[in-house]
Amino acid sequence: xxxxxxxxxxxxxxxxSPQRPDATLKVTGQFAYSSDLWMEGMLWGSTLRSPHPYAxxxxxxxAPALAMAGVQAVLTADDVPGINAYGLDHPDQPVLAxxxxxxxxxxxxxxxxxxxxxxxxxxxxxxxDYEQLTPITDAMTAxxxxxxxxxxxxxxxxxxxxxxxxxxxxxxxxxxxPKADVVIIGEYDVGMQDxxxxxxxxGLAVPAEDGGIDLYVATQWLHVDQKQICAALGLGxxxxxxxxxxxxGAFGGREDLSMHxxxxxxxxxxxxxxxxxxxxxxxxxxxxxxxxxxxxxxxGVRRDGTIVYVHATIYLDGGAYASSxxxxxxxxxxxxxxxxxxxxxxxxxxxxxxxxxPCGAMRGFGTVQAAYAYEAQLDRxxxxxxxxxxxxxxxxxxxxxxxxxxGQLVDSAAPVVELLHRVEALPLPPPVDPSRLDLRExxxxxxxxxxxxxxxxxxxxxxxxxxxxxxxxxxxxxxxRVRLEIVGGEPVVTVYTAAxxxxxxLVTVEQQxxxxxxxxxxxxxxxxxxRVGNGGSTSASRQTYVTGGALKxxxxxxxxxxxxxxxxxxxxMVRGLRLVDGKVVSDTEGGIGSLADxxxxxxxxxTVEWRHxxxxxxxxxxxxxxxxxxxxxxxxxxVVDVDTELGLVKVVALDCVQDVGRAINPQAxxxxxxxxxxxxxxxxxxxxxVVTDGLVRNASFTDYLIPTILxxxxxxxxxxxxADPHAPYGLRGVGEPPTISxxxxxxxxxxxxxxxPLTHIPVHxxxxxxxxxxxxxxx
Amino acid sequence: MxxxxxxxxxxxxxxxxxxxxxxxxxxxxxxxxxGSKNACEQGECGSCTVYLDGETVCSCLVAAGQADxxxxxxxxxxxxxxxxxxxxxxxxxxxAVQCGFCTPGLLVQIEDLLRRTPxxxxxxxxxxxAGNLCxxxxxxxxxxxxxxxxxxxxxxx
Numbered sequence: 042x043x044x045x046x047x048x049x050x051x052x053x054x055x056x057x058s059p060q061r062p063d064a065t066l067k068v069t070g071q072f073a074y075s076s077d078l079w080m081e082g083m084l085w086g087s088t089l090r091s092p093h094p095y096a097x098x099x100x101x102x103x104a105p106a107l108a109m110a111g112v113q114a115v116l117t118a119d120d121v122p123g124i125n126a127y128g129l130d131h132p133d134q135p136v137l138a139x140x141x142x143x144x145x146x147x148x149x150x151x152x153x154x155x156x157x158x159x160x161x162x163x164x165x166x167x168x169x170d171y172e173q174l175t176p177i178t179d180a181m182t183a184x185x186x187x188x189x190x191x192x193x194x195x196x197x198x199x200x201x202x203x204x205x206x207x208x209x210x211x212x213x214x215x216x217x218x219p220k221a222d223v224v225i226i227g228e229y230d231v232g233m234q235d236x237x238x239x240x241x242x243x244g245l246a247v248p249a250e251d252g253g254i255d256l257y258v259a260t261q262w263l264h265v266d267q268k269q270i271c272a273a274l275g276l277g278x279x280x281x282x283x284x285x286x287x288x289x290g291a292f293g294g295r296e297d298l299s300m301h302x303x304x305x306x307x308x309x310x311x312x313x314x315x316x317x318x319x320x321x322x323x324x325x326x327x328x329x330x331x332x333x334x335x336x337x338x339x340x341g342v343r344r345d346g347t348i349v350y351v352h353a354t355i356y357l358d359g360g361a362y363a364s365s366x367x368x369x370x371x372x373x374x375x376x377x378x379x380x381x382x383x384x385x386x387x388x389x390x391x392x393x394x395x396x397x398x399p400c401g402a403m404r405g406f407g408t409v410q411a412a413y414a415y416e417a418q419l420d421r422x423x424x425x426x427x428x429x430x431x432x433x434x435x436x437x438x439x440x441x442x443x444x445x446x447x448g449q450l451v452d453s454a455a456p457v458v459e460l461l462h463r464v465e466a467l468p469l470p471p472p473v474d475p476s477r478l479d480l481r482e483x484x485x486x487x488x489x490x491x492x493x494x495x496x497x498x499x500x501x502x503x504x505x506x507x508x509x510x511x512x513x514x515x516x517x518x519x520x521x522r523v524r525l526e527i528v529g530g531e532p533v534v535t536v537y538t539a540a541x542x543x544x545x546x547l548v549t550v551e552q553q554x555x556x557x558x559x560x561x562x563x564x565x566x567x568x569x570x571x572r573v574g575n576g577g578s579t580s581a582s583r584q585t586y587v588t589g590g591a592l593k594x595x596x597x598x599x600x601x602x603x604x605x606x607x608x609x610x611x612x613x614m615v616r617g618l619r620l621v622d623g624k625v626v627s628d629t630e631g632g633i634g635s636l637a638d639x640x641x642x643x644x645x646x647x648t649v650e651w652r653h654x655x656x657x658x659x660x661x662x663x664x665x666x667x668x669x670x671x672x673x674x675x676x677x678x679x680v681v682d683v684d685t686e687l688g689l690v691k692v693v694a695l696d697c698v699q700d701v702g703r704a705i706n707p708q709a710x711x712x713x714x715x716x717x718x719x720x721x722x723x724x725x726x727x728x729x730x731v732v733t734d735g736l737v738r739n740a741s742f743t744d745y746l747i748p749t750i751l752x753x754x755x756x757x758x759x760x761x762x763x764a765d766p767h768a769p770y771g772l773r774g775v776g777e778p779p780t781i782s783x784x785x786x787x788x789x790x791x792x793x794x795x796x797x798p799l800t801h802i803p804v805h806x807x808x809x810x811x812x813x814x815x816x817x818x819x820x
Numbered sequence: 821m822x823x824x825x826x827x828x829x830x831x832x833x834x835x836x837x838x839x840x841x842x843x844x845x846x847x848x849x850x851x852x853x854x855g856s857k858n859a860c861e862q863g864e865c866g867s868c869t870v871y872l873d874g875e876t877v878c879s880c881l882v883a884a885g886q887a888d889x890x891x892x893x894x895x896x897x898x899x900x901x902x903x904x905x906x907x908x909x910x911x912x913x914x915x916a917v918q919c920g921f922c923t924p925g926l927l928v929q930i931e932d933l934l935r936r937t938p939x940x941x942x943x944x945x946x947x948x949x950a951g952n953l954c955x956x957x958x959x960x961x962x963x964x965x966x967x968x969x970x971x972x973x974x975x976x977x
Contacts, residue, residue, distance in 0.1 A: 058915070060912055060913070061912070061917060063920070064911070064912040064917050064920075065904065065912060067917050067920030067923050068895075068904065068908040068911050068912055068917060068920075068923055068924075068927060069855070069895070069896065069898075069899055069904070069908065070853070070854070070855020070856070070894065070895040070896045070924050071855070071896075072920060073854075074854075074857070074921065076854075076857075076858065077848070077854035079849075079852075079854075156838070158838070158840060158841075236955075237955055238919070238921075238955055239857070239859040239865060239867060239919070239921040239922055239953065239954075239955055240857070240859065240919065240921040241858070241859065288919060289857070289859070289919050289920070289921035290918075290919040290921060290955050290956055291919075292955070318858075320858075320861050321859065321860045321861060321862070479943060481943045481946065481947060482943070487947075543919060544918040544919025544920065544921075544956050545918065546918065708914075708915040708961075709915060711915070711960075711961070712915045712918055712956070712957055712958075712961055714958075715957060715958030715959070715960040715961065716918065716955070716956045716957050716958040717958075718958055719958035719959070720955070741860070741862060741864070742859075742860040742862065742864035742865055742953065743862060743864055747953060747955060749949075749950045749951075749952075749953060750945075750946045750949045750950055750952070750954075750959040750962070750963075751946045751947065751950040753958060753959050753960075755942070755960070756958065756960050
């Protein structure tokens, strides 16, 4: 470690929790979100979407829409000048549907008008003649399986040219036919969760005089958007320029394109700026969701609780288009037995095309679904053998030096046992005191449904296991440009990066890294745009690691140049140079000079493209590979009260201990853990997009519930900081783990309280009522 | 239609407002006050909370015509123009702001809470804010901000 803080007066360095640079704008209402953008003479765009999950388009009549006063353009697939296909993994999704629609909500036509309501009404006037087809709505059926991992179904129509299997990842390690004392089999399914970011999909496309387009948009990855938009518009990257507009949350839901190409098409066609803002119902249809999962797990264990083998089969419903399904499948497979050391593993994970809404990235990315299954299995092992649930987890826990089922060595801290012991040691909430009962703390709340009658308490534990960064050989890098100059006698650093701030606080961390590395207080962040090199995705808990790594490296390059300048001024080599509070100082010779004097008019600027250590593709037959960059771990303990007569739940406590490697900004780290834990709580007890026959039944915040402040308990959070020697500052990705383990811990607590199997996530009230059920293996 | 109202202390007059527009739309698109946010447009999320004649409302559920002749205060009117309001300052300090989309509505709702209940318990805070959704923070640091702001406001009152 070379960080020295003792002589610095700065408080915005790494390890501190300085104020967000955008905080004042955000609390005064001045921060410009993508939905706030406005230009003189701009038009509003609206999207006509398919009402059917699967249908052929016989014809489209746009004349009634064009006839409306105020309408300036109506566009269909015929108006897409480039390739009418996009996608994160491979381009299988049309910008606008051509001859077929494959999900309810698929965009079919666009309108631009001078008022948003005119645009919306005009879109409704477009006449589309559909021939409805029978949708495929089950992933196992879609891939032609008659039973778990059993092909044999014939005659299933293909939704895409290469069939309905998006990807099958196999992992095979150890003895293919292992023997165990006890076999525990469980089947679980997880519903479709929505990211439910509050800021709707939106942006403003501005046609430029050079025939190009400038798009201001809320996204997680400007450059991957740009690449797809260029292909659809038939324009080069010099003509398609993206700037990040204010992002109102993301959570994976902004990795795919939404209104991007649509607004550009309308703007180019009309020659005017065009703004598109989705309303909430459209947002539910307009972005990908977390994959619903069906999972069957078989654990073979010794009587002492040691896991001998795991055989698992997972089906992930990818919906109508691939999006990031291939990577989600790999994550579910490779992380799918959890943070446990198991010698014999057979895992089959399938991603399927169906006619359900497309699914892709959401915080946790394939590991959330699997965690519900593996943690339920661990509890059943404990119950079956009469062992302590935490004890069984500790007995089987991964450690540094373990090998995961892909054969990869865990080569930095994996403190699973310590996380469990620490979260177990946190104080439990007191039992309910009937004499001081407050309805707001009861299941059912102020609905006044119980004063404690029929309420049972449960406590449950779960551990998260997540890969950080992009895996499987993906060239995962970020670019940072750092410019140091003297302005008005003071050193100022300007940071240029295309990395997307989506609310998590990357902008704060960027300033902290610069202050730490360059000892300069004033750090200006240039707007994130595509004029600077690729910053990679704001996902996979990777930005502090990868863009942070790039920024650290760029600062080091700037610093080296500054030291050269200083030594030239000083006339000789000086040892032990550092930058502190705008000055160059030497450990041996003291102050060398201020940056203002040493640099004067010299501008020092460096750009660095930075990569984490390489990863490798999975072997297609065995799934063996060093596929991941870094592993992250968190443990939760949940305490619940359940009204077992009405099936109502109150989560009483939700505590978390997480190893973060190095807390670059402890306040922001805690914010990630609190917020991530609550998204997990939502999936556990309330959040599910209900899809029947391919149709979404609850596309609103009235019918799709996310946790309110009354649904959330007080949360204790403890951080461990075991440095990862491979990562910048030793840090470990933080954002996703808490979303993975909080829900399974709640399910574990609910099972303890109710003695019900609770194999569907989220739990519904009717799952929680009734007498205890013995948990047995399915027939 | 024509609408005359007072917004953040200033008299405003608007012509050619379409009857179907909400107060939220008029604030955001016609008055240049986009601080109030549109996240659900059905009164579930609280992001558009403003004062209407001193009462907090979801401005997405108020027809523009209903605002005629009335007094409106939005997030843009919370600070005195020089210093942040203590609730705003507390949000900045405690990490209660992440993406910030829920923040404007929460700030207005919290100001209303603290005017009525200067020293709220955590349960009172939770009950008062149950109509304001936040997807980023898990609410923990919002609670911290309310406690911090309440203490500061009481000590200066």
